[in-house]
Amino acid sequence: MSTIGSNDDIESQEKPFGSESEFVNAGLDKEKMPPKLGSVLVGGDDPFLPREGKALTWTSLNMSVAGKKGKEDKILLNNLWGEAPKQEITAIMGPSGSGKTSLLNILAGRLQTTGSLTVTSDIRLNNFKVDPSNMKVRKQIAFVAQDDSLASTSTPRECLMFSAKLRLPRATLERQLIVLTDRLLEELGLSHCADTYVGGPLLKGISGGERKRTSVGVELVVRPALVFLDEPTSGLDSHSAKQIVKLLKKVASVGTGVLFTIHQPSSELFSSFDHLILLSNGRVMYQGSVGGVNDFFGERGQPVPNHYNPSDWIMSVAQENSEKELELKRFFPQDERTLSKALTKEKSSRDVDEMGISTHVDGVAKVDMRKASMITQTLLLYEREFLQIKRDVPATGARFGITIFVNLLVGLIFKDVGKSDPATQSNLQSQVGAIVMIILNLMFGTAQPALLSFPTDRPVFLREYTTNHYSVISYFLARFTTEAIVTFLQTIIGIMITYFLLGLKANFFLFIAICYSLAMSSTASAIFLGCGVKDPNLANQLMPLLFVPQMLFAGFFVSTDLLPVYIRWAQYLCPLTYALRLVLHAEFDDCSKGGGEAAENCKDLLENMKIKEDDIWWYWVAMLSCFVVYRLGALFLLKRLSNKFYN
Ligand SMILES: Nc1ncnc2c1ncn2[C@@H]1O[C@H](COP(=O)(O)OP(=O)(O)OP(=O)(O)O)[C@@H](O)[C@H]1O
Numbered sequence: 090m091s092t093i094g095s096n097d098d099i100e101s102q103e104k105p106f107g108s109e110s111e112f113v114n115a116g117l118d119k120e121k122m123p124p125k126l127g128s129v130l131v132g133g134d135d136p137f138l139p140r141e142g143k144a145l146t147w148t149s150l151n152m153s154v155a156g157k158k159g160k161e162d163k164i165l166l167n168n169l170w171g172e173a174p175k176q177e178i179t180a181i182m183g184p185s186g187s188g189k190t191s192l193l194n195i196l197a198g199r200l201q202t203t204g205s206l207t208v209t210s211d212i213r214l215n216n217f218k219v220d221p222s223n224m225k226v227r228k229q230i231a232f233v234a235q236d237d238s239l240a241s242t243s244t245p246r247e248c249l250m251f252s253a254k255l256r257l258p259r260a261t262l263e264r265q266l267i268v269l270t271d272r273l274l275e276e277l278g279l280s281h282c283a284d285t286y287v288g289g290p291l292l293k294g295i296s297g298g299e300r301k302r303t304s305v306g307v308e309l310v311v312r313p314a315l316v317f318l319d320e321p322t323s324g325l326d327s328h329s330a331k332q333i334v335k336l337l338k339k340v341a342s343v344g345t346g347v348l349f350t351i352h353q354p355s356s357e358l359f360s361s362f363d364h365l366i367l368l369s370n371g372r373v374m375y376q377g378s379v380g381g382v383n384d385f386f387g388e389r390g391q392p393v394p395n396h397y398n399p400s401d402w403i404m405s406v407a408q409e410n411s412e413k414e415l416e417l418k419r420f421f422p423q424d425e426r427t428l429s430k431a432l433t434k435e436k437s438s439r440d441v442d443e444m445g446i447s448t449h450v451d452g453v454a455k456v457d458m459r460k461a462s463m464i465t466q467t468l469l470l471y472e473r474e475f476l477q478i479k480r481d482v483p484a485t486g487a488r489f490g491i492t493i494f495v496n497l498l499v500g501l502i503f504k505d506v507g508k509s510d511p512a513t514q515s516n517l518q519s520q521v522g523a524i525v526m527i528i529l530n531l532m533f534g535t536a537q538p539a540l541l542s543f544p545t546d547r548p549v550f551l552r553e554y555t556t557n558h559y560s561v562i563s564y565f566l567a568r569f570t571t572e573a574i575v576t577f578l579q580t581i582i583g584i585m586i587t588y589f590l591l592g593l594k595a596n597f598f599l600f601i602a603i604c605y606s607l608a609m610s611s612t613a614s615a616i617f618l619g620c621g622v623k624d625p626n627l628a629n630q631l632m633p634l635l636f637v638p639q640m641l642f643a644g645f646f647v648s649t650d651l652l653p654v655y656i657r658w659a660q661y662l663c664p665l666t667y668a669l670r671l672v673l674h675a676e677f678d679d680c681s682k683g684g685g686e687a688a689e690n691c692k693d694l695l696e697n698m699k700i701k702e703d704d705i706w707w708y709w710v711a712m713l714s715c716f717v718v719y720r721l722g723a724l725f726l727l728k729r730l731s732n733k734f735y736n
């Protein structure tokens with residue numbers, strides 16, 4: 090009979106070994122025995138600190154999707170059972186669509202019952218029934234997704250350091266973090282490229298294998314009890330694949346259970362696995378040691394031919410036989426008794442946290458075990474964002490280069506237009522046209538990169554957020570600060586060029602203030618839209634949605650009085666409307682108060698644009714309200730999105 094404990098019990102069990110005999114009894118090398126409690130962090134700088142590890146077992150794991158229009162439910166995973174023993178590497182194999190990724194996601198708590206999808210399971214850690222979506226359980230499982238979502242302008246050393254600083258206890262010393270990162274880089278075989286950028290579409294960086302090892306390393310800093318990886322060798326050459334598996338064996342050798350999906354391993358790689366789960370049509374075709382594969386298949390009339398890669402053979406048996414044929418041959422065993430339901434409940438100690446590090450030093454001083462504060466999180470994120478702007482020369486160069494080029498173009502075409510006499514209608518029209526061009530250009534130039542930036546950075550944010558690096562607020566604050574600075578620089582540079590080339594009359598600082606407020610408000614609306622979109626290409630398609638309505642409601646193509654009543658309210662959501670009124674007022678107010686033909690023209694212009702002296706403060710409030718509403722909306726969207734994990 091199994092003991093069912095709470096998630097709290099489970100969490101408190103992960104700890105370094107107390108005595109030497111305990112350590113040796115667990116089959117670990119005595120030489121690798123960690124130092125005794127007493128230093129601030131036991132093995133805080135050793136990513137390969139031997140640990141007890143945890144055995145993961147699961148039974149009755151089912152997943153189905155509701156059938157459409159009265160059709161039967163589709164069963165995707167059918168009564169799966171299996172285990173990921175500690176100190177061993179377990180491979181999940183099976184034809185495409187057999188359910189490998191789904192199984193891994195369910196075990197990691199990333200896939201649960203939602204909408205038409207139903208998931209049921211009995212998952213146990215050291216024989217304690219657990220809910221894998223519970224934060225305390227999730228913290229012990231490292232998940233390395235198939236796509237490497239790393240910050241492209243960071244180096245492997247910075248990626249590891251970032252993860253360590255944000256996820257290890259506050260009491261960890263800088264010196265320990267440096268030793269930890271150096272050791273990890275060495276063990277991962279990344280020392281030679283530790284200071285090369287990870288790289289991205291426009292930025293040359295490290296190789297695919299090195300990127301994958303960095304992704305694994307980022308998860309190893311917290312010394313998880315279990316490591317899950319979805320296709321860690323896909324897209325890699327055989328040497329890189331071998332390096333990854335060697336690394337996983339090393340991770341397992343210190344006590345961690347490693348579970349991963351894999352396609353087409355070479356026979357050498359296959360024989361290095363400890364444990365194998367073979368899935369076919371969402372069912373368990375084989376579950377057991379790799380050494381037992383030959384006998385199992387032989388007993389069922391499908392012996393592995395001599396000189397044949399066993400992994401190719403078992404896959405071809407799975408693919409070339411129908412489910413019925415496999416059933417007749419007695420595949421799909423349901424032998425859950427073989428699962429090692431070994432460990433009994435241990436005495437829980439409140440002094441040991443989920444990473445297995447004591448909270449006491451010599452029983453006297455209490456060490457701060459909390460992870461990085463919100464201020465540290467924000468500062469570290471801010472530093473990384475700033476470095477990204479500095480290092481991503483193509484993107485930053487394009488942003489500022491285009492600003493300079495377009496503003497120069499407007500400046501040269503409309504040169505000295507501000508000095509022309511508004512008594513002539515054509516001069517006045519040119520002045521208005523030039524001002525409209527300046528602010529439209531500013532709106533496009535600042536909002537467009539902001540719209541694309543979130544969907545582009547989304548995978549990195551989601552990975553880091555769901556693996557407990559930082560809070561949504563910290564991320565939001567850091568992004569906001571960097572955007573505010575870059576937008577300010579872009580505004581200053583652009584306006585400096587056009588303001589003086591055009592010879593405008595509005596107060597320079599007031600002009601800058603209006604333009605900056607517009608840029609920040611439009612950026613906020615772009616980020617709001619960007620937060621709701623998964624893909625940068627889709628964000629690109631949505632671009633007109635951001636700009637066309639603003640231009641329609643701004644009042645210079647069509648007077649707001651002529652807009653249909655049922656849609657007139659939309660002007661209040663458009664910061665461009667208010668910015669245009671403010672900037673035209675700033676430029677033509679003095680002229681309208683002068684005398685002669687020029688004053689008449691300026692007065693008419695302000696009246697036609699519905700700009701009233703008494704409403705100036707209201708335009709400011711309305712523009713800044715747009716900023717606040719869109720920002721809060723974006724924060725809300727981000728929070729909702731991040732709670733939905735990766736998909
Ligand atoms: N959320 C979902 N809703 C509906 N069907 C799903 C969902 N997730 C997975 N499936 C279906 O479940 C089956 C198994 O998918 P899964 O991605 O787990 O396969 P896989 O073995 O990882 O395949 P591959 O080797 O191609 O990565 C597929 O038929 C897939 O379409």
Ligand SMILES: [Mg+2]
Pocket residue numbers: 189190191350
């Ligand atoms: Mg898959």
